[in-house]
Every structure is written in C-alpha cells, then in structure tokens.
Amino acid sequence: MRNLIQFIVILFLLTTNIIASENQKYTNNIIIKLSNEKNLNSYLSEFDIEFDKKLGSNIYLLKVKNRELLLDIADKLNQKQDVFYAHPDYIKQMIPR
C-alpha cells in the first residue's frame, strides 16, 4: 500500500513537471543582455548560434540552430561574467483586462 502511494506521488510530481515545462513555451531564440558587446562574437562561435537582431541597449536576440540545446546554452551563457542574463525567448499569453 505504502509503495503504491509513493508510486502515485512520484507519478503526480512527474506529470506536474511535464505540464510545467509544456507551459514554458519559447521560440528557437535566446535573449541575452551583456555588460558590453565586446564578447558577443566569441559567444556566437563558442555556442554555434547566430545573431538575429538588437532589441535594446546591449540586449540581443540570438538564433539557436539546435533547439534541443537551447536551455543548456542559455544556462552556460548565464555563467559568463559579462552576461547579466540569457533566457529563452518565451512565448506569453497576453491577457486583455
């Protein structure tokens, strides 16, 4: 009985995780903010990604060639000293009020 409850709990947690990750929809791009653009080109070649467009002051949209690596690349970029943040280009629901 105890094992069954544990199994149900684990199954529930797994399902919740799957739903959570499905809710976090994103495009094939990463948005990055750098302290300056000095290292941008070296990051493009290091992670095999492409420059798409400038979105704001030191904020760039970068295209990831292999979508499966997107979260991993964002993670690694976040570890760079001159990167304020790097995150997927999330898709959000615009809720009229």
Next chain:
Amino acid sequence: MLGQFLILIGIFVFVGCSNDATNETDSSLVSNEPYYYQQWYLEYDSNFYTLNSIDSNAHIHSENLLNTYTGDGVKIAVIDEGLDVTHEDLSVAIINTYDIATNTTDVKHTSSSGYHGTAVTGIIAARTNGIGIAGIASKSQIIFLKTKANMSDSETIELFNKAEEFGAEIINCSWGTYDVSPAVKDKIVELSNNGRDGKGTIIVFASGNDDRDMANDESAIPEVISVGSSDKDNQRAWYSNYGENLDILAPGGYEIGITTLDDMGLNGTASTDEDYLLYDDSNSFIGTSASAPIVTGVIALMLEKNPKLTRLEVENILHNTSDKIGGEVYENAKDNYYGYGKINLSNVMYSFNSPL
C-alpha cells in the same frame, strides 16, 4: 425696394453664418456629445447619478477641463489586440498602425467580435465632434500597435521599439502576462527612464482584474504607472489587482460599465447601439482595461499643458493629487489596495504650471 431686398438678403446671410458658427462651437463642447451624459466616470450628472445610485464623487472631476485641454498633438501608443480604424468617432485620431503578426499596418481585430482595442482607444481619443462620446484627450494622436494572443518576449519588445520609433510620449497597455521576462522588463524600464529625449516615456499598465497581487506582472514594474479600478460607489472595485507597486485607481465600473466605442456595425460586441458600448450594455466595458486609458488620457492633458514634464514628475503629480478614497489609512500616503488613491483631473491640472 431693391435696397430693402438687399438688406433682407444680408440679414439671412448673417443669421445663416451665425447659426453655422454656433453649431461649430456647440460640437466642440464635450457636453454636446450624444452619450456624454452617461460618461459617469468623467463628471457628475445629477439625473444620471441619481437614476443609477452612483456616489457623487465616483468621477474624475473633469469639470470644464476637457473643453480647455484636449491633449492636442500629444502622441499616444496603444498596444492592444485590434482597432476599428474606420470608427466614426476615432478615425481621424490615428497616425500610425502596426501589426506584429503580419508586419503590416492592418490592425483590425482578428475576430469579428473583437472590440477591446477600440474600447480602450475610444476612452482616450474619441473626438469631440457631436458624435458618440467624448474622449479625454480628444485631439491626441494615436499610434496603434496590434498584439497577438500569444507573443514572444522579442515581439513584445519589438512593439515597444515601434512605439519609440513612431514618437510615442505615452504608451497604454491594458493587458498583462503575470510573468514578465527580464528582457521585457529591461525594455520597459529603459524607455521609462530614457525615452522622450531623456524625459522618460510614460508607460501605463492596467493592474488586472483577478483580485490578486500583481506579483511578477508588467504592471508591478516600479517605473510604470500601474492603474487599478474604482467602482460607482467610489470604492476600490472588488476585482482590481493590488500590490506595493500599484500607483493609482481610476473608474473601471462594476455594476455599470464605462461608456466607450465598439467596432462599427456588426463587428464588435455591443448589443444596444452597435457602434458604442454603453454603460448598461449586456457586454459593457468593465475592468482595469478601462481604468488605464482614463489615466493615459489625463497624462496627455498634462503633457499638453507642460510638455517638459518628466516621467517622474508626472508620476509624482498623480500621486500627490489623488483622492484618498475608501476610508483606508494610507501609510506614507499609500495603500497596497488603493495605491496613492483615485485620480482627480481637476487637482492634477491645477497643481502645476505651463512652462514660461
């Protein structure tokens, strides 16, 4: 005989001209808009207020100010889900449009029952022309930027960039995601601080209608003006979102709606007058989506009076002139459910001078 005839002609011509002039003057007064009497959110109307049991202070105290100030030439971007650019009471206000989905200028609602962007924009900029309603900033210029139901962060940023490119001084956002990403937040903060040649673009967000904390919503960004709703009893509307970054309340209605525009003809959602969403329509316009454009319109009048005002100055004036409604104790002039209180147009406009 001929002399008498000429005098008679002269009198006719004079009277005709006088009538024309009178009509022109009349149609330039907000009170001569056919639906003005039911725009309870602007001004007290004894009959209408009594009939609908509205608190005598539920309005924004527009007094005669909407005839004096019109937001003339002030550029306002409305980021929303669609607009009827042909609306009889609005079409001449529109100077730029852009649809992020199609990369074109066609911003009509995607669905034939769409109305939201038209309703929001009407509150701000409906013309004083003897037709329909009075917009708060009836000579302002509208830049309309059409959203998608689901937008990527980069697309949202793109729309704010478009607003900047078109020269928007104020941006109205009657929407939210409850989950703003760092990059979108950065763009909004950057514009708020550095837009308008360093004076700061004024970005107005509706706080939301879910009676919850704004949490990580766009409206909770300290640099935006976050607007909640008050109701006909001059209290916070029960649905209005709250939080430490709520700035101000404006009428949003509840039992009665905010009279505004609907998409013309069979499009839209109105059930009484197909071109207007009246206060008692079964689909009347209610919520913080309606409150935000009221504040946006007021800010347009402020910038008309003094274009040099910075974003911070605008924010401070709004905070310092609001009515402390609700019987709440406002600690340090502020309350999480009421912000700094309810907007008061009369207090706002008399609190600062035009530039010398």
